Amino acid sequence: MMNLLKKLDALKNDGRPIIACFPLYPPLALFHSMGLAPVVVWGLRGHVSGTETADRHLPSYTCSVARHLTEFILSDARDFIDGIFMYNACDTLRNLPEILTGQLAAAGRDVPFFHMHLPMTPRDQTEASGYLKNEIRTLITNLSDRFGVKFSSEKFQNSVALYQRMRELVLAVQDQAAAGRLGFLDFAEVMQAGAFMPVEGHIRALEDLTARPGKHNAGASKLPMDNTIGVMISGILPPQPSVVNAMTAAGMTVAADDIASFYRSYAVMPEPEPDPAEYYGKFYDDHYPCPTLLYMGDRRWAAFMDRLRQSGARAVIFIGEKFCEYEYFEFPYLEKRLAEAGFPSLRIEISIDDDQHTGAHDSRIAAFSEMLRGR
Amino acid sequence: MASFQKTEAGRNLSLVVKDAYMDLHERAARGAFVIWIAINVPAEIFLGFDDVVYGVPESHAALNAAKGIGALQCEKAERIGYSMDLCSYARIDIGCVSDNFADSPTFGLPRPHLLVSNTNNCSLLTKWFDVHHREMGVPHFILDVPFCYGPQQEKDREYIVAQFHDLIRVIETMSGQRCDMEKVKQAVAYTDEGIGWWKKFLGYAEHRPSGITAFDSFVQMAPFLVARGTPRFVEHYRLLAKETGARAAAGDVPVPDEKYRLFWDNIAPWHQLRDMSAGLAALKANIVGATYTSCIGSVEGSFDRYPYDGGDPLAMLARTQNCYVCPHGMALRGKAMAQAVKRLGIDGIVFAGNRSCKPYSLTQFDQQRKMAQALGVPSVMIEVDHADVRKYNRENTFTRLEALIENIGMQRSVRMSA
Ligand code: SF4
Numbered sequence: 001m002m003n004l005l006k007k008l009d010a011l012k013n014d015g016r017p018i019i020a021c022f023p024l025y026p027p028l029a030l031f032h033s034m035g036l037a038p039v040v041v042w043g044l045r046g047h048v049s050g051t052e053t054a055d056r057h058l059p060s061y062t063c064s065v066a067r068h069l070t071e072f073i074l075s076d077a078r079d080f081i082d083g084i085f086m087y088n089a090c091d092t093l094r095n096l097p098e099i100l101t102g103q104l105a106a107a108g109r110d111v112p113f114f115h116m117h118l119p120m121t122p123r124d125q126t127e128a129s130g131y132l133k134n135e136i137r138t139l140i141t142n143l144s145d146r147f148g149v150k151f152s153s154e155k156f157q158n159s160v161a162l163y164q165r166m167r168e169l170v171l172a173v174q175d176q177a178a179a180g181r182l183g184f185l186d187f188a189e190v191m192q193a194g195a196f197m198p199v200e201g202h203i204r205a206l207e208d209l210t211a212r213p214g215k216h217n218a219g220a221s222k223l224p225m226d227n228t229i230g231v232m233i234s235g236i237l238p239p240q241p242s243v244v245n246a247m248t249a250a251g252m253t254v255a256a257d258d259i260a261s262f263y264r265s266y267a268v269m270p271e272p273e274p275d276p277a278e279y280y281g282k283f284y285d286d287h288y289p290c291p292t293l294l295y296m297g298d299r300r301w302a303a304f305m306d307r308l309r310q311s312g313a314r315a316v317i318f319i320g321e322k323f324c325e326y327e328y329f330e331f332p333y334l335e336k337r338l339a340e341a342g343f344p345s346l347r348i349e350i351s352i353d354d355d356q357h358t359g360a361h362d363s364r365i366a367a368f369s370e371m372l373r374g375r
Numbered sequence: 376m377a378s379f380q381k382t383e384a385g386r387n388l389s390l391v392v393k394d395a396y397m398d399l400h401e402r403a404a405r406g407a408f409v410i411w412i413a414i415n416v417p418a419e420i421f422l423g424f425d426d427v428v429y430g431v432p433e434s435h436a437a438l439n440a441a442k443g444i445g446a447l448q449c450e451k452a453e454r455i456g457y458s459m460d461l462c463s464y465a466r467i468d469i470g471c472v473s474d475n476f477a478d479s480p481t482f483g484l485p486r487p488h489l490l491v492s493n494t495n496n497c498s499l500l501t502k503w504f505d506v507h508h509r510e511m512g513v514p515h516f517i518l519d520v521p522f523c524y525g526p527q528q529e530k531d532r533e534y535i536v537a538q539f540h541d542l543i544r545v546i547e548t549m550s551g552q553r554c555d556m557e558k559v560k561q562a563v564a565y566t567d568e569g570i571g572w573w574k575k576f577l578g579y580a581e582h583r584p585s586g587i588t589a590f591d592s593f594v595q596m597a598p599f600l601v602a603r604g605t606p607r608f609v610e611h612y613r614l615l616a617k618e619t620g621a622r623a624a625a626g627d628v629p630v631p632d633e634k635y636r637l638f639w640d641n642i643a644p645w646h647q648l649r650d651m652s653a654g655l656a657a658l659k660a661n662i663v664g665a666t667y668t669s670c671i672g673s674v675e676g677s678f679d680r681y682p683y684d685g686g687d688p689l690a691m692l693a694r695t696q697n698c699y700v701c702p703h704g705m706a707l708r709g710k711a712m713a714q715a716v717k718r719l720g721i722d723g724i725v726f727a728g729n730r731s732c733k734p735y736s737l738t739q740f741d742q743q744r745k746m747a748q749a750l751g752v753p754s755v756m757i758e759v760d761h762a763d764v765r766k767y768n769r770e771n772t773f774t775r776l777e778a779l780i781e782n783i784g785m786q787r788s789v790r791m792s793a
């Protein structure tokens with residue numbers, strides 16, 4: 001937690017109002033271009049110790065993502081946050097804003113809440129581009145009114161270009177990790193840190209990582225690559241270090257990820273263009289299919305399979321975030337299709353309790369690896 | 376126990392439901408265009424077509440749960456990989472479909488030509504219907520209803536209406552039938568009239584002792600799911616309201632020695648209706664109202680009837696899309712609940728946390744505190760999965776309910792001695 005607070009403090013010292021965003025695909029470049037500092041409050045496992053505050057507000061059957069996010073915003077971070085942004089995602093998240101803003105108000109903090117509705121209708125079913133454009137324009141107006149900031153097309157395109165650069169680096173680093181030249185955990189660490197730093201800083205961190213691969217090896221293959229088994233991991237969040245270490249110990253390497261906060265976030269990004277309403281129309285329409293983007297259900301399997309085949313992975317490990325309906329409704333279908341296509345899969349369920357009980361999945365991972373070797 | 380079985384309206388209810396399922400199966404067998412819908416997809420639209428019928432998987436799941444076979448159906452879904460943490464309605468439905476409705480009390484639902492889900496009550500419905508879409512190869516139309524934290528906005532209403540037009544176009548293309556908007560208008564008018572009687576029926580909860588229990592109202596919701604937009608819908612609720620009124624006037628009420636008037640927040644505990652109703656009556660307590668049944672036919676933030684002005688039926692249907700508890704935020708929910716608590720003279724609120732239904736349950740801790748602060752009404756949090764009896768513990772539940780009643784009693788004594 002201290003680590004993230006320090007990062008927020010550093011951002012605050014830059015003088016930019018901090019906008020806490022969730023879920024994973026907010027219009028970051030837009031915020032950046034308007035002189036705001038967006039932080040994506042996601043995947044805070046490992047950074048937030050305990051969920052005592054969150055548990056006073058959320059029932060025990062809430063996923064860890066939402067509980068950590070709530071804990072974070074309502075704890076010491078609350079003094080740093082100037083606004084909260086959310087677009088419609090799952091049934092859990094849509095109920096959080098009033099809890100968060102209510103508690104912040106009770107603590108004497110008037111934190112505005114910005115909301116955008118992302119149309120969830122399949123694009124070939126309902127023409128909703130006008131609706132989304134209006135949402136983006138309204139968001140710009142609301143941000144301007146609240147923070148006295150101005151929108152500039154030029155700055156917006158510059159910001160998009162920066163996020164493009166970051167995306168290229170993320171993909172390059174991912175490739176290095178897949179090739180075993182870099183530890184997956186190092187990659188994961190830089191990605192998580194990136195959520196709490198300006199895009200310029202994230203770019204520098206990624207450049208640094210690509211320039212010095214030899215230095216990093218946590219989670220990297222200890223075996224010659226031809227002895228390891230490449231697997232694709234899929235889920236909302238990356239696996240905990242204990243899971244990655246268990247994979248490494250069992251002779252497996254992450255050949256590709258289909259993780260919401262990693263590849264799904266960066267796989268596709270449109271070219272810069274002056275009108276943010278147009279840009280975000282493309283951004284969301286062409287996004288890599290994620291179970292949280294309900295309008296993309298029909299594209300999910302093909303995209304998933306492309307990623308798997310291109311990576312050369314031999315199997316899939318699903319990292320199930322307990323209580324995440326979006327993911328869990330899809331697992332049986334994906335598992336069945338994978339089996340038909342000759343790809344074994346393993347489903348691991350990560351619950352908030354696993355924060356304390358690391359290593360609970362070791363034996364299943366080892367058995368899975370053995371099974372793959374025996375094929 | 377809820378008195379519906381012994382009443383005319385109780386008998387009529389069974390007939391309405393039985394006939395609706397028979398009609399669905401018979402017309403489907405004769406070639407009608409079959410749609411499976413999420414519970415709040417406005418079925419009035421389908422009545423604009425000559426030969427379109429609809430089935431409601433959630434309603435069918437509730438029926439399974441009420442008949443005591445919810446857990447059996449859930450297990451079938453769990454055996455094919457669906458997590459026990461998923462909504463029990465969804466598990467029941469997926470379980471039912473997995474063996475072609477082998478144990479269904481209604482011979483299941485006929486195979487659909489089209490699936491129509493929506494995002495208003497919950498967005499997981501879309502994922503659930505996607506399961507069928509993928510397995511059956513049936514097209515899936517997603518109605519996207521923006522969640523609202525304040526009153527529904529014009530831009531959202533227009534967006535919803537546009538989707539209704541798209542839905543009509545899709546059905547016309549797929550079925551080869553035309554939609555007659557005059558018929559849709561008539562259907563909306565019937566629903567509106569029936570809801571008028573429904574609200575009158577719920578209003579008998581204002582009597583002391585209450586003329587109804589919330590358990591009656593849970594069961595009596597069924598026509599809303601299988602027959603809305605029809606003359607029969609109106610007739611049924613007229614019968615229900617008039618009969619309930621006459622009984623109340625004659626002193627024939629469900630809990631004659633009612634001492635504690637409670638309010639329920641969440642979906643009906645389908646597998647516990649009899650037991651919970653009887654258990655509470657033995658404690659001289661009656662759950663007289665519920666958010667679940669009161670929200671029908673209103674708009675977000677109020678339980679009052681939102682009347683149809685006879686204008687554009689699609690605009691009316693869009694305007695009421697956020698009325699159910701789940702598609703709007705905590706402040707609006709609290710506003711409507713506070714009004715009901717005052718109007719019904721509620722002594723205590725039962726917040727029923729429901730593991731299956733996060734959209735209903737997630738804000739309940741905060742809502743409980745808000746109600747205590749705003750109204751000073753005691754409340755209790757219990758845990759009841761609405762359709763999966765395996766996630767229900769009777770002993771714990773009644774211990775808490777008894778504690779609530781004790782608490783109310785204590786507050787009363789303090790007030791009296793003050
Ligand atoms: S993990 Fe799933 S349930 Fe949790 S916030 Fe994300 S999408 Fe929602």
Ligand code: SF4
Pocket residue numbers: 433462463464465496497499500642701731732733734735
């Ligand atoms: S999660 Fe709740 S609203 Fe959604 S289908 Fe289940 S019971 Fe209904």
